[in-house]
Amino acid sequence: MVRQRVRPGDPAPRGEIIGRVRMYELISAIAFGGRRRRVYGRVVALSGARPGDRVMDVGCSGGYLARLLAAAVTPGGQVTGVDPAAPAITYARRRAPGNCSFTVGTAQDLGVPDGSFDVVTSTLALHHIPEPERPAAFSEMYRVLRPGGRLLVADFRPSRRRLALHSGGHAMRHNDPDLIGDLATAAGFRLEGRGDLPLLRYFQAIRPAGGGA
Ligand SMILES: C[S@@+](CC[C@H](N)C(=O)[O-])C[C@H]1O[C@@H](n2cnc3c(N)ncnc32)[C@H](O)[C@@H]1O
Numbered sequence: 001m002v003r004q005r006v007r008p009g010d011p012a013p014r015g016e017i018i019g020r021v022r023m024y025e026l027i028s029a030i031a032f033g034g035r036r037r038r039v040y041g042r043v044v045a046l047s048g049a050r051p052g053d054r055v056m057d058v059g060c061s062g063g064y065l066a067r068l069l070a071a072a073v074t075p076g077g078q079v080t081g082v083d084p085a086a087p088a089i090t091y092a093r094r095r096a097p098g099n100c101s102f103t104v105g106t107a108q109d110l111g112v113p114d115g116s117f118d119v120v121t122s123t124l125a126l127h128h129i130p131e132p133e134r135p136a137a138f139s140e141m142y143r144v145l146r147p148g149g150r151l152l153v154a155d156f157r158p159s160r161r162r163l164a165l166h167s168g169g170h171a172m173r174h175n176d177p178d179l180i181g182d183l184a185t186a187a188g189f190r191l192e193g194r195g196d197l198p199l200l201r202y203f204q205a206i207r208p209a210g211g212g213a
Pocket of ligand 1: 085
């Protein structure tokens with residue numbers, strides 16, 4: 001299938017990466033049932049990205065959201081996509097507009113200087129990060145945002161059917177998108193909003209202007 005689990009001791013940091021990006025693009029288009037462009041357009045709007053902004057998209061896969069963000073920050077803005085799946089980064093680079101770049105990396109170690117971005121986005125990537133490493137991912141997203149910078153994180157919204165199938169189960173508890181709010185505030189973010197889109201639950205947060213490093 002499209003997932004490849006990286007084991008402890010592998011050169012890449014742990015996490016579940018998606019290497020077959022064409023397959024992922026197809027599955028995503030089907031899952032959103034013709035609404036992918038509209039949903040991700042809403043994600044861009046909700047992120048607050050505007051012309052001139054520097055934006056990082058974490059867990060960017062083939063760069064679908066990054067390309068939409070690149071249009072939103074034009075003129076003058078730049079988008080950087082990060083993903084541990086090298087084939088996804090190659091795919092994204094081939095389709096990148098001039099103000100969009102892509103690097104191999106993980107949310108837990110973004111490898112850029114402090115305060116480099118005005119906006120950080122991450123969609124459908126959090127549940128791929130091992131649970132004990134999620135606080136580190138939020139600390140990194142906080143670190144790379146400038147004070148006053150904005151965060152938009154979204155993950156799968158639990159459907160009633162999935163909740164019924166897994167009620168009380170370990171997997172549901174640990175992939176509960178509502179944990180995003182707790183992780184963000186623990187990292188120092190101030191929560192600004194949350195809501196639902198088709199398939200997604202999103203959280204908006206700000207790195208407070210007076211917040212610590
Ligand atoms: C379901 S895809 C989501 C892609 C895209 N953001 C979207 O909304 O369609 C999840 C992505 O997270 C990436 N990923 C896995 N572990 C990660 C990590 N530790 N840090 C950042 N991204 C990770 C995978 O390689 C994959 O490309």
